[in-house]
Amino acid sequence: MKLLLIEDEKALATSIQNYFQRENFICEWVADYESAIDKINIYKYDCVLVDIMLPDGDGLDAVRELKKKSPETGIIIISAKNSLDDRIEGLNLGSDDYLTKPFHLSELNARVQAVIRRRSFQGNQQIRFGKINIEPQEHFVAVDGQEIILTRKEYDLLIYLIANKNRVLTKESIAEHLWGDDADLMDNFDFIYTHIKNLRKKLMDKGCPDYLRSIYGVGYKFSEQ
Amino acid sequence: MKLLLQILRYQLVTSMIVLFLGAGLFYVSVRYLIDREANKELFQSQVKVRWQLKHLETLPVYILQLGDSLQIQPVRYPGHMLLRETSMLNLAENQYQPYRQLIFYERALGQWYRITISKLLLQRQRLLETVVMTITFIVALLLVSMLLLNSWLSTRLWKPFYKTLGKLDAYQIQHHETLEFEREETLEFDQLNQAVTHLTQRVTSAYQNLKEFTENAAHEIQTPLAVILSKIEGLFQDETLTESQLVTLSSVSEAANRLGRLNQALLLLTKIENRQFLAGTDPVNLVPIINGKLRDLEDLIVQRKIGIQTELDPIGLVIHPALAEILVNNLLTNAIRHNVENGKIIITLQQGKFCVKNTGKALNLNPEQLFERFRKESTSSASLGLGLALVKTICEVNGQKLTYDIDNEWHILTVSW
Numbered sequence: 001m002k003l004l005l006i007e008d009e010k011a012l013a014t015s016i017q018n019y020f021q022r023e024n025f026i027c028e029w030v031a032d033y034e035s036a037i038d039k040i041n042i043y044k045y046d047c048v049l050v051d052i053m054l055p056d057g058d059g060l061d062a063v064r065e066l067k068k069k070s071p072e073t074g075i076i077i078i079s080a081k082n083s084l085d086d087r088i089e090g091l092n093l094g095s096d097d098y099l100t101k102p103f104h105l106s107e108l109n110a111r112v113q114a115v116i117r118r119r120s121f122q123g124n125q126q127i128r129f130g131k132i133n134i135e136p137q138e139h140f141v142a143v144d145g146q147e148i149i150l151t152r153k154e155y156d157l158l159i160y161l162i163a164n165k166n167r168v169l170t171k172e173s174i175a176e177h178l179w180g181d182d183a184d185l186m187d188n189f190d191f192i193y194t195h196i197k198n199l200r201k202k203l204m205d206k207g208c209p210d211y212l213r214s215i216y217g218v219g220y221k222f223s224e225q
Numbered sequence: 226m227k228l229l230l231q232i233l234r235y236q237l238v239t240s241m242i243v244l245f246l247g248a249g250l251f252y253v254s255v256r257y258l259i260d261r262e263a264n265k266e267l268f269q270s271q272v273k274v275r276w277q278l279k280h281l282e283t284l285p286v287y288i289l290q291l292g293d294s295l296q297i298q299p300v301r302y303p304g305h306m307l308l309r310e311t312s313m314l315n316l317a318e319n320q321y322q323p324y325r326q327l328i329f330y331e332r333a334l335g336q337w338y339r340i341t342i343s344k345l346l347l348q349r350q351r352l353l354e355t356v357v358m359t360i361t362f363i364v365a366l367l368l369v370s371m372l373l374l375n376s377w378l379s380t381r382l383w384k385p386f387y388k389t390l391g392k393l394d395a396y397q398i399q400h401h402e403t404l405e406f407e408r409e410e411t412l413e414f415d416q417l418n419q420a421v422t423h424l425t426q427r428v429t430s431a432y433q434n435l436k437e438f439t440e441n442a443a444h445e446i447q448t449p450l451a452v453i454l455s456k457i458e459g460l461f462q463d464e465t466l467t468e469s470q471l472v473t474l475s476s477v478s479e480a481a482n483r484l485g486r487l488n489q490a491l492l493l494l495t496k497i498e499n500r501q502f503l504a505g506t507d508p509v510n511l512v513p514i515i516n517g518k519l520r521d522l523e524d525l526i527v528q529r530k531i532g533i534q535t536e537l538d539p540i541g542l543v544i545h546p547a548l549a550e551i552l553v554n555n556l557l558t559n560a561i562r563h564n565v566e567n568g569k570i571i572i573t574l575q576q577g578k579f580c581v582k583n584t585g586k587a588l589n590l591n592p593e594q595l596f597e598r599f600r601k602e603s604t605s606s607a608s609l610g611l612g613l614a615l616v617k618t619i620c621e622v623n624g625q626k627l628t629y630d631i632d633n634e635w636h637i638l639t640v641s642w
Contacts, residue, residue, distance in 0.1 A: 015455035080447035102451035168461040217472035
């Protein structure tokens with residue numbers, strides 16, 4: 001998978017690049033509008049991450065240019081602006097998602113994977129992890145071919161865990177992924193624990209090994225070891 | 226009261242006073258002239274009468290008896306000459322009329338005579354009538370002409386003013402427009418229009434600056450926060466960290482997260498206060514928003530075993546849809562956060578009223594402080610303390626009223642419009 005990151009803040013760009021490189025993605029980075037346009041004109045990407053505010057131009061123009069050059073590329077806008085107008089304009093221009101800074105890298109990762117999955121028309125939209133098999137279009141989850149009925153939140157949680165496999169996930173990032181702006185309603189994170197417990201039980205009941213490891217004081221890690 | 230009507234009032238009062246004073250002056254001066262003329266004539270007659278009396282012996286007596294206007298009476302002693310006014314019966318018209326009389330004494334043939342010359346002052350009587358009539362006519366004419374002038378003025382001369390007023394009335398700062406006007410002939414209106422144009426230019430640029438500042442502040446703070454969070458997340462993946470280091474890192478991450486949310490909530494609050502959300506034009510039906518939100522919060526409601534009871538009429542208030550979402554969201558989350566285990570929430574939506582009732586612990590703070598920013602019941606809660614402040618601001622900006630009541634264990638928040 002090939003990503004292009006258009007972001008003027010070097011420190012943030014490096015973190016994002018490192019994160020995706022660990023996922024075995026090729027992540028190229030440009031810091032300004034000019035070089036972004038150059039890259040878009042020469043190469044093809046699976047997904048482009050655009051910061052709207054660039055030192056020498058408007059990121060939305062880059063989105064327009066990209067839509068013209070290669071309409072099949074997924075686009076995620078990352079912006080410090082949470083203004084409704086920009087959000088609506090960005091989505092109207094054909095970007096797939098809009099993420100407001102600050103965000104969790106694990107959240108960005110999950111969204112990038114979702115965009116790429118939606119955009120791959122080769123039919124290979126299945127998600128596989130160990131014994132788990134998911135067909136996202138039908139919200140179908142199976143372990144060793146046996147279907148598991150999950151609630152909406154449990155399903156979202158599973159997708160998020162698999163997208164960020166082999167990584168430590170903080171409780172806040174999980175809470176924010178599942179409840180969005182309502183995450184601060186959780187006075188403690190017992191709540192996530194309930195969902196994790198239920199999900200783990202449903203998976204293990206069907207003979208799935210326990211992939212989920214709890215990291216004391218931080219959160220969880222989903223991995224095959 | 227209309228400005229023109231007020232001006233008209235003063236104009237009328239002033240012109241009445243001036244007219245009546247003028248009429249009085251006119252009357253006095255004309256009367257003085259008439260009196261002077263009458264006196265002159267009387268003195269001329271006196272000269273004639275004197276001459277005639279000097280030649281009394283050669284003249285027939287009847288000449289001297291001229292009825293009312295000239296009377297000669299023999300008297301024993303002479304008196305002072307007297308010029309006076311009196312009222313006498315005019316036989317010709319059979320009514321009392323004013324006369325001017327000159328009485329003097331003259332000696333003829335050794336006998337003193339008192340001679341009275343009278344002059345009818347008919348002109349003067351006519352004068353009063355004429356003056357009153359003329360003044361009445363002028364007043365009536367003035368009134369009519371002023372009314373006509375005013376209505377003409379208000380439709381013609383004041384037209385640019387009403388045009389400016391209409392434009393100002395329809396002015397909406399969110400549209401970033403400056404009001405431009407055509408040149409007017411009337412200097413004052415032209416100045417007014419220029420002043421309005423300059424004012425709107427300044428206001429628009431100030432508004433633009435403020436908006437840009439808020440947006441920039443968001444950008445400038447959010448970006449470093451994003452850097453902090455991403456670096457922390459990177460660190461979490463480091464397998465060599467000890468447990469205590471991870472715990473410390475985790476609290477740093479929590480604080481940074483909180484800062485981010487706080488910044489966003491404050492920005493939102495500022496935006497609403499700056500009225501950067503356009504005013505709603507159509508009523509927004511709150512029912513789907515409420516139901517959607519309840520679905521989102523389902524887990525929480527079930528976990529805390531809260532019973533929800535709804536009574537919703539499909540109506541809503543005129544508001545920006547995004548603000549409606551925030552309003553409903555904050556009221557419902559507030560009702561859940563401050564609820565007790567096995568508690569209850571009753572949501573009612575009726576014409577003009579949206580009411581959220583929830584069971585909860587007794588309030589430690591003054592109900593009036595409830596809507597203040599950063600007012601929280603417990604410092605440990607994850608709440609930012611901005612939820613109700615946001616609801617309050619939304620209501621203020623939109624012209625709704627937010628009230629809080631407490632009824633035993635029930636806390637009742639009502640939005641009325």
